[in-house]
Amino acid sequence: MTQPNELGEFLRSRRSRLSPTDVGLHGSTARRVTGLRREELAVLAGVSADYYARLEQGRARNISDSVLSAVADALRLDDLERRHLTELVRPARSVSSTTSKPLRVRAALRAMIHALDPTPAVLHGPRMEVLAINRAGAALLDDFEAMPPAERNMVHWMFLNPKARAVYPDWSDIAAQLVAILRLAAGRDAGDQRLAALIDEITAQSDEFATYWSDHRVSQHTHGPKRFEIESVGALTLNYEALIPPSDPELRVIIYTAEVGSPSEERLRELLKSRPVDVGT
Template sequence: MLSDKERRKELGDFLKTRRARLSPQDFGLPIGPRRKTEGLRREEAAQLAGIGVTWYTWLEQGRDIQVSSDVLEAISRVFRLNEEEKEHLFLLANRPLLSKVGRPLVESVNSVLKNVLSQLEYCPTYVTDEKLNIVSWNKAAAVVFGDFNKMNDRDRNAVWRCFTSKEYRELFLNWEDHAQRLIAQFRLAYTRFVGDEWFKDIIKELTNKSPEFRNWWSKHEVLGTPCGKKTLLHPLVGEMIMDHITLQVYDAPELKLTIYQPRQEGETEQKMKHLLNWQADLQ
């Protein structure tokens, strides 16, 4: 269940981190010799956003107040939030963006999407839900990222596996970059479920198990799922270079389709075919 108190605390913490990353010089404000505040002061942020200092202070303190969309727009502008951060802010303030309202939800991966997975024969592809659980995948994904059929529900969560699996950590040439991006995506997903017991449990467990998770989670970074290039170090075939992209499923916007497309570099496509043939021989 959504906890209003925890949601407001999350909102306050997020505002503090975004205020701290700005400099008075960004807005032509003077910096006195006795200044100790990191980033903007509360009164400076309030003035730039055109709202009262007391009102803004209450927001950061997690007070039980109602904030308008106009105020959130002003804060977004002053704090120079990107689209993901802006959505995060609106949801924490319990003011969903209009473009996000009324979207349909489904509970399962439909047959059309499963057919897409099977058609992408040499492209490791999987589907994640709104909690970043991997709910469907193709054979190519299993031979690269692990046999999801043999994993329990916890291990099929992308964030949990990223921070607790030694094999998964060693799979990525630049694991830290991958992990920080993933945790920022998880923070954005968490926005809709602040106070939810499932999220509270997994965050607590990861905080205890992983110092990296504990450090990066506290930074309140939020991020979407940008496309790019990944270099994987597979234990059987070595270096594999792939382009990856994540797509939102139109009819089920809580689901996302992540596709890794083998590049010609390093004979990656040939290595994918070798892995799949090797897997078929074992069956």
């Protein structure tokens, strides 16, 4: 991943999704640009057109909290987008980021993932690495622990492994969300060389990834339903919850559960019958 003006690209992408009528501006309908012009956004944010141009070009310095808030208000950013904007303006880490080093997962945390079986559970790193997965998680998704280490990544699997499209009936929605999670991580630490290499690799092999990446959408794992299609048992709808280990806030524990008494609960139980009991690693 090269290091272009990420701030400017994000601002332009958010500006392009707003129309003058969205923000109460009126004028000629003949426009050569999609969305708001720089000058219009500057007026809404209460800054000069020259200053806002320098901001998009990455040439503005010492940006105050009040200006940042005014720009975010003008762009109608949500809370996560505001956080992303702040991280782009004020990177928390240097280029020699510690997150470029391999993660070390506590043995107790890894053991917990396996102890959750027969509830599917996965441990993700900040770059969507699959750091641990239990028997039920592997049955639901894929056997990541049998893959080469470089391929044990949810985004890598989603775009470069054909099985992902078979597992997720809503592949495009899930794929877009994973890219948006990765985009948030990239904004948090522009110096993460391992993340940059991952993005370069997938971009080179997937036009779909490149399209989602250029959208500059940001997201994070929280909770919600997901649909799965498993060849041996059929369709399942499971609810996922993303948990943050207090001592390892850069990691995420993802747990999948079925509604009690639902067909999905029975199918999940059926799926696991042929799998050896998970004793951990």
